[in-house]
Amino acid sequence: MTTAMAVAEAVRSGKRSAREVVDEALAAVAAGDGEYHAFLSLLPDEARAEADAVDAAVAAGGDPGPLAGVPVALKDNLCTRGAVTTCGSKILEGWRPPYDATVVEALRRAGAIALGKTNMDEFAMGSSTENSAFGPTRNPRDTGKVPGGSSGGSAAAVAAGFTPLALGSDTGGSIRQPAALCGVVGMKPTYGRVSRYGLVAFASSLDQIGPFATTVEDAALLFDVLAGYDPLDSTSLPSQAEPALAQVHDGVEGIRVGLCRDLVDGCAPDVVARVQEAADALAGAGAKVEEVSVPEFGYGLSAYYLIAPAEASSNLARYDGVRYGLRVDAEDVAAMNTATRTAGFGAEVKRRIMLGTYALSAGYYDAYYGQAQRVRTLVMQAFDRAYESYDVLLGATAPTTAFDVGAKVDDPLAMYMNDVCTIPSNLSGHPAVSVPFGTGAGGLPVGVQVLAPALQEALLFRVAQVVEAGAPS
Amino acid sequence: MTDLSREDVVHVARLARLDLSDEEVELFTAQLRTVLDHAADVASLDLSHLEPSSHPIALRNVLRADEPRPSLDRDEVLAVAPAVEDHRFRVPRIGGEAT
Numbered sequence: 321m322t323t324a325m326a327v328a329e330a331v332r333s334g335k336r337s338a339r340e341v342v343d344e345a346l347a348a349v350a351a352g353d354g355e356y357h358a359f360l361s362l363l364p365d366e367a368r369a370e371a372d373a374v375d376a377a378v379a380a381g382g383d384p385g386p387l388a389g390v391p392v393a394l395k396d397n398l399c400t401r402g403a404v405t406t407c408g409s410k411i412l413e414g415w416r417p418p419y420d421a422t423v424v425e426a427l428r429r430a431g432a433i434a435l436g437k438t439n440m441d442e443f444a445m446g447s448s449t450e451n452s453a454f455g456p457t458r459n460p461r462d463t464g465k466v467p468g469g470s471s472g473g474s475a476a477a478v479a480a481g482f483t484p485l486a487l488g489s490d491t492g493g494s495i496r497q498p499a500a501l502c503g504v505v506g507m508k509p510t511y512g513r514v515s516r517y518g519l520v521a522f523a524s525s526l527d528q529i530g531p532f533a534t535t536v537e538d539a540a541l542l543f544d545v546l547a548g549y550d551p552l553d554s555t556s557l558p559s560q561a562e563p564a565l566a567q568v569h570d571g572v573e574g575i576r577v578g579l580c581r582d583l584v585d586g587c588a589p590d591v592v593a594r595v596q597e598a599a600d601a602l603a604g605a606g607a608k609v610e611e612v613s614v615p616e617f618g619y620g621l622s623a624y625y626l627i628a629p630a631e632a633s634s635n636l637a638r639y640d641g642v643r644y645g646l647r648v649d650a651e652d653v654a655a656m657n658t659a660t661r662t663a664g665f666g667a668e669v670k671r672r673i674m675l676g677t678y679a680l681s682a683g684y685y686d687a688y689y690g691q692a693q694r695v696r697t698l699v700m701q702a703f704d705r706a707y708e709s710y711d712v713l714l715g716a717t718a719p720t721t722a723f724d725v726g727a728k729v730d731d732p733l734a735m736y737m738n739d740v741c742t743i744p745s746n747l748s749g750h751p752a753v754s755v756p757f758g759t760g761a762g763g764l765p766v767g768v769q770v771l772a773p774a775l776q777e778a779l780l781f782r783v784a785q786v787v788e789a790g791a792p793s
Numbered sequence: 794m795t796d797l798s799r800e801d802v803v804h805v806a807r808l809a810r811l812d813l814s815d816e817e818v819e820l821f822t823a824q825l826r827t828v829l830d831h832a833a834d835v836a837s838l839d840l841s842h843l844e845p846s847s848h849p850i851a852l853r854n855v856l857r858a859d860e861p862r863p864s865l866d867r868d869e870v871l872a873v874a875p876a877v878e879d880h881r882f883r884v885p886r887i888g889g890e891a892t
C-alpha cells in the first residue's frame with residue numbers, strides 16, 4: 321500500500337502520472353470490491369478527467385497541490401455536483417446534488433482525485449454499515465465481520481488499499497470506530513474546524529467531517545487540506561488552523577498524557593491490553609503518563625442518544641417528497657409526505673426520528689432533551705478539568721474488535737454501546753483520533769484513541785504519530 | 794422505567810409523518826423503552842445547577858451587508874425535484890376540498 325505522501329511526491333515530480341494512479345485504483349476496485357462493497361458508486365470519467373488536468377499542470381511546470389493525483393474515497397453523505405449522493409438511503413436514491421461540498425472543492429484544489437462514493441449506515445445512523453439501504457459493507461480484514469460505521473465504506477476502502485485516503489463524518493464516533501475496526505487511522509477534527517457545507521445533516525451540533533488514512537502523517541496531510549474557515553457554514557471557526565503535518569514528527573517529550581480509565585475499563589481484555597501498551601510506548605518516548613478518572617464520561621452515551629435523535633428528527637423533516645429525492649404520490653400533501661417517508665426511510669432512521677420526536681415532545685422535553693443538554697455541560701466541564709492536568713487523554717476507540725455481521729442488528733442498545741468511548745469528544749466538540757495498535761483476538765485490529773482540547777489538532781497528530789511508531793508491526 | 798406506551802408510539806409516528814404497521818409499533822415500543830430505560834441514568838441526576846448546552850462552541854450571530862449574490866441555479870435545482878410546474882415545485886392539494 322502506497323501512502324498519499326508517496327503518491328503525491330511521485331506525481332508532482334513526474335515519476336508517475338495521475339492518470340496511471342487513477343486507472344490502477346479503479347482497476348483495484350473493479351477487481352476487489354465485489355467482496356467488500358466499500359463503494360456505492362464510482363466516478364471513473366470525472367476522476368480520469370481530473371487526473372489528466374493534474375498531469376497537464378505538472379507538464380506545464382505548475383504545482384498541482386499537496387495531494388496531486390491522490391485518489392480519495394468520499395462518504396456518500398458529501399455532496400458531489402451532478403454525481404449521485406444517496407446517504408445510504410432509498411429516499412435519496414439517484415439524487416444528484418446541484419453543488420459540491422466545500423471539502424470536495426478543497427480536495428480538488430489540492431490536486432486530489434475523487435474516485436467514488438462510499439457505503440454508509442443510512443443517514444450516518446449506525447455503527448456497522450449494516451443499515452445501508454444498499455446492502456452492508458464487509459470488513460477487509462475479515463469479511464465475516466462488520467467494518468464498523470457509520471463511515472464503514474470509507475474505512476474499508478482505505479483498509480482494502482483501494483485509496484490511500486478517504487473522508488468520513490463523525491457524529492458519535494462514525495470515523496474513529498470504523499477506523500479502529502478496519503485497522504486504519506481515522507480522525508475527528510474540532511467542531512467548526514472543517515466546513516460542513518454540503519455534508520447532509522444528521523445532528524448539527526455534533527457532525528464533523530474528517531480524514532481516514534493508513535498513516536498518521538497522511539491523516540495530518542489531509543487534515544491540513546480540509547481545515548479552514550468557510551463563510552457558507554455558519555458554525556465554521558474563523559481562526560486559522562495550526563498546520564499539523566509540519567509538527568507531526570516533533571515527539572512527545574514532556575507531554576502530559578492522562579490514561580483515562582473511563583475510556584478503557586469495561587472494554588474487552590485484548591483492547592485493554594493494547595491501550596496499556598500504547599501508554600507504555602508514549603512513556604518510553606518521554607511523555608509523562610498518569611491514570612485519570614473522568615466518571616462524567618459514563619453519562620455521555622445516554623445524553624448522546626437523546627440529543628442526536630432529537631436533532632435528527634428535526635433535520636430529517638426536510639425529506640418530505642417536495643423538493644428532492646423520493647416522492648410517493650397521494651391525494652394530498654400530508655398523505656404524500658407520510659407515504660414518501662414511510663417508503664423511503666429504513667428501520668433505524670425511523671427509530672431515531674421516533675426517539676427524537678418523543679424526546680422533544682410536550683411533557684418530556686425537560687426530562688429527556690433538557691436533561692441531556694445539561695449532561696452535555698457536565699461532560700464539557702469534566703474535559704476542562706482533565707485538561708488542567710493533562711495535555712491529551714488516551715483511551716480505547718471501541719470496546720471490542722470487529723464483531724460478526726448480523727450480531728447486533730436486532731438490538732439497538734447493544735449497537736449504540738459501540739460508541740461509548742467516542743461520544744464524549746462529540747459532546748464537547750474536541751478533536752480525537754483512532755490509531756491502529758496491534759491486534760486482538762482472532763488477529764483483528766485494535767484502535768487506540770487520543771483526545772485533545774479544542775483546536776489542538778497539531779498536538780493530537782504528534783501524539784498519534786508516537787503511538788503509531790510504538791505499535792507492534 | 795419509562796412509561797412509554799403503544800399509544801405514545803402511534804402518536805409520535807403521526808407527528809413525524811410515519812405510517813407504522815402493527816408489528817412495527819410493537820417492535821418500536823419495546824426498543825424505544827429499552828433505550829429510554831438506559832437513559833434513566835441521566836434522567837435521575839440532579840443537574841439543576843447546570844446550564845443546558847445546545848452547542849460545543851459559543852455561537853454568535855454573524856451579520857453581513859444585504860447585497861444580492863449568486864445562488865444555486867433555479868433550473869438545476871428544479872431538475873432534481875420530483876415534480877415541477879411553471880418553475881415551481883408541484884405538490885398535491887394542500888387541505889380543503891378537491892378542485
